[in-house]
Amino acid sequence: MNKKDAGFEREKLHVLPAYIVDELKSYALTRDGYITDIGYFPQARHHFRERPQGCNSHIFIYCASGRGWIQMRDQGVISMTEQSFAYIPMDVPHAYGADENDPWTIYWFHLRGEQIGEFIALLEPFKPYISLLPGDEAKLLELFHQCYDLLVDKPYSIIHQVQVSQSIRYLLSFVASVAARKQDSKSQTYIDKATRYMTEHLESALTVEELSRHIQISKQHLNFIFKQSTGYSPIDYFLRMKMQRAGQLLDLTSDSIKEIAAALGFQDPYYFSRLFKKIIGCSPTNYRNQLKG
Numbered sequence: 001m002n003k004k005d006a007g008f009e010r011e012k013l014h015v016l017p018a019y020i021v022d023e024l025k026s027y028a029l030t031r032d033g034y035i036t037d038i039g040y041f042p043q044a045r046h047h048f049r050e051r052p053q054g055c056n057s058h059i060f061i062y063c064a065s066g067r068g069w070i071q072m073r074d075q076g077v078i079s080m081t082e083q084s085f086a087y088i089p090m091d092v093p094h095a096y097g098a099d100e101n102d103p104w105t106i107y108w109f110h111l112r113g114e115q116i117g118e119f120i121a122l123l124e125p126f127k128p129y130i131s132l133l134p135g136d137e138a139k140l141l142e143l144f145h146q147c148y149d150l151l152v153d154k155p156y157s158i159i160h161q162v163q164v165s166q167s168i169r170y171l172l173s174f175v176a177s178v179a180a181r182k183q184d185s186k187s188q189t190y191i192d193k194a195t196r197y198m199t200e201h202l203e204s205a206l207t208v209e210e211l212s213r214h215i216q217i218s219k220q221h222l223n224f225i226f227k228q229s230t231g232y233s234p235i236d237y238f239l240r241m242k243m244q245r246a247g248q249l250l251d252l253t254s255d256s257i258k259e260i261a262a263a264l265g266f267q268d269p270y271y272f273s274r275l276f277k278k279i280i281g282c283s284p285t286n287y288r289n290q291l292k293g
Helices: 018-026 116-126 134-153 158-200 208-215 219-230 234-252 257-263 269-280 284-289
Strands: 012-015 034-041 048-051 058-065 068-072 077-080 084-088 094-098 105-112
Touching: 012 134, 018 034, 018 158, 034 134, 034 158, 058 116, 058 134, 068 084, 077 084, 105 134, 116 158, 134 158, 158 208, 158 219, 158 234, 208 219, 208 234, 219 234, 234 257, 234 269, 234 284, 257 269, 257 284, 269 284
Parallel strands: none
Antiparallel strands: 012 034, 034 105, 048 094, 058 084, 058 105, 068 077, 068 094
């Protein structure tokens, strides 16, 4: 492969002088996150970087089109395709480059700062990369160009450096929110499927194993998404659904507490009453006697 370190037609590249980086590191409004290098490489044929000792900044790469790859220590090769966003943490040995047949077009920047590690922690659950939709890409590139233009046109203005610091952190939080939204959409599909199944089986004693088999995900993942979304485990949520239904039956029927308990899969009415009081806050009898409406 003909490796190429620099020089791409129509490229953009800006590196901040060391003394400005030192100022940004010490200034209260920029030290949490600031750009040291930023650039744009269109159709970067033979593009290649290798840093056996890692980089003294965190590296972020957005592949707008074409293909490329990233290799980090102790990880497999990450295949980058169009509209994918990835990062390389500071000090991690790595290499990356463009695909030989379909070279990538990338927007990239290097960041340092006290909060950048926290932003990487936000992105960590979505490894190895985050895929963006066209509308999301437009927002990301708007923020990128805003930062690039300010750095090139007004590099010595501390006010504009503060704006760049805020904008690049907003860019990272925006990417994290895109990733979370996509993950939440998938997770919500699982949760909706689980709650429908629960509703259809309120008279049963469901187990998390039965739910996970029905939804076709692992018990661990089912527990995780339920606690993340509702604050409860699947079975705790199911019991609350049962108690909600019990309240409706107490309000709308003259069935005895024993009959309502049996209708909801409880063979022991005393256990049902204790559970109802624990979740609802009063006994079934007191609940029924309360004036409503």
